Amino acid sequence: MKHIPHKTIERLSQYRRALLLCLSKGKDHIFSHEIAKIQHITPVQVRRDLMLIGYTGTLRKGYKIQELIELIGEIIDSKEGQKVAIVGIGNLGRAIIKYFKNKRPKLAIVAAFDSDPKKIGKKFSGVTCYNISDMPKEIKNQNITIAIMTVPDDRTIEIADLLVKSGIKGILNFTPRPINVPDNVFLEEYDMTTSIEKVAFYVKDVQA
Amino acid sequence: MKHIPHKTIERLSQYRRALLLCLSKGKDHIFSHEIAKIQHITPVQVRRDLMLIGYTGTLRKGYKIQELIELIGEIIDSKEGQKVAIVGIGNLGRAIIKYFKNKRPKLAIVAAFDSDPKKIGKKFSGVTCYNISDMPKEIKNQNITIAIMTVPDDRTIEIADLLVKSGIKGILNFTPRPINVPDNVFLEEYDMTTSIEKVAFYVKDVQA
DNA sequence: CTAACACTGTTAATTATTTCACAATTTTCT
DNA sequence: AGAAAATTGTGAAATAATTAACAGTGTTAG
Incomplete structure (x- = not known):
């Protein structure tokens, strides 16, 4: 092909x-x-x-x-399926877990990570939340290849680096802070603010 | 220019x-x-x-x-600023309101809409939630030009139509259901599932 | 049986976006 | 002062993505 x-x-x-x-x-x-x-x-x-x-x-x-x-x-799917982690259990992280639950059989969200002690150990829509510091361990043990980042802006870089160190293969970054990853990690970034501002720009034009 | x-x-x-x-x-x-x-x-x-x-x-x-x-x-900003509404106060809607709060002075989220009676009348991060059926009224009264849709999949079309009828100028649709709008309404659609599947696709390739 | 129609599949053309390559110019160094 | 280095701005080239145009081929209607 x-x-x-x-x-x-x-x-x-x-x-x-x-x-x-x-x-x-x-x-x-x-x-x-x-x-x-x-x-x-x-x-x-x-x-x-x-x-x-x-x-x-x-x-x-x-x-x-x-x-x-x-x-x-x-x-687009891999035969064996791929495991996904959500990093950051704020509203956005929870929205994604909830929405994804049982949606794509080949893409299972198998872990969540956060650093809030109140969240660690709890389950969110059936997904267990681990401490961010345990990411390297869990990513390896559970063979997680994809991470979705929904962490607070100012922790983005640090956490992305930890993901890379943990051997993650792909990152979907929903924070507004661009991150750097080596060539062998696939990176996709999406920034809501940009979309909103884009709509605002074209709407402004229409009005004029 | x-x-x-x-x-x-x-x-x-x-x-x-x-x-x-x-x-x-x-x-x-x-x-x-x-x-x-x-x-x-x-x-x-x-x-x-x-x-x-x-x-x-x-x-x-x-x-x-x-x-x-x-x-x-x-x-990219309009001089007078533009008013934005969030339609659908699930986790995603709340995430956006919270994140946007006081971020862009020219883009104020001034209203939320939902049809859950438990949410109507309440405030979310300072933004009042109205009944979806009041959208036409509120959009006109408050001069809202932009709507962000974070509603359940199966209500997407119906609610989008109502937004258009209410005179909205731009829609940012976060649901996975594409909507139809007339030419004079600017539409931007973003679908998280697509991003996740895209990452999965390229990660799969890397592994092979 | 023939003509008109409604689709697909694909080559070629077009448009949109990105990158190259380099002239121009200011700063720094010697 | 003159040479080297750094950086902008941009025309031209390259690449990526979309659209046009149309041949091919069943299907339907007369």
Whole structure:
């Protein structure tokens, strides 16, 4: 398989979610223009993405939803599944755990970390919270490869460094502080403030 | 001023945050390569972004932090400020309110909405929660232009429609359900699951 | 049976974004 | 003062992502 663009990977994840929903409504085939409509993109884009993963629909029938879901799974999931930790059990951390609970079978949140003694040892939506200082140990023991950071701004760097030292393979950083990781750690950063400010910018323009 | 790319707008927001932090540490000038380092991008990218907004640094001194912050503010903030509502007071909604509290003077969260009677009338980090059915009234009365949606998946569409009917100008949708809005409403969607799956995908690759 | 239609798959063109390469200029050093 | 170093600003090139255009092919309708 050729190289798949980042953007396509993101869309595949979204297609899958949309498809699962369609499937649950009893639909069994879907056209590129239907997917496109749901995702606010063009049908060509959908067809191109599917082309990249080598999926072929049926002329005038569209794509077989069940099959496509499975193929996307083969592309983006790992066979054995991956273990995820949430670092920082504030409102955001709890929101993510709760939302993710049993959503993706191949991506299990198996641990939470915080440094508040009141939280350590407790369970949040079924996930045990450990002390941040135990991260190296737990990450190794439980074979956790992905960390989601929702810690207070001013502890971001320090905790990211500890994650890297613990051998984490990928980090999703929700704090507004960019972090540095070595090349062999995949980093994705998302900053809500930026999104809000972006909306504000374009709304301002519309008003003018 | 020429057209500013979406990506540049996002980076400007991030530069500003980084710059504020530098300023608070007593720094007064900064080089493009320093900003670049913080944001994990190239110095050229920084210089080009600043070029686009017409800011000119001093050769061998770099950029004046205070000035640059102000200029970015002129570009991305609206003069009078804008009012924001959070729709859906789950963990995520609360996280956003709490985080945003007094962060951006030009973007005030002035209302929250939920349909849980236990939440209506209460304050969350100082923001009053109204009944969702009162959205049209409150959005008009308080002149709210931006809504952040953190509602349960299955109510997303319905609530988005109500927001549009209420005359909202921009929506930031954090639910995993894409929504449809007319052209005169700016829409930004962010889906955490996608980010997590993306990290998982690239981590899987690294392992292989 | 033929024509019109409705889709997919893909090459080519276009647009958006990033990076390269370097001239210009100030500062520092000798 | 002159040479070396550091840094900005930007045109041009490269890369990435999207869209257009259309050939191919079942399907439906007459």
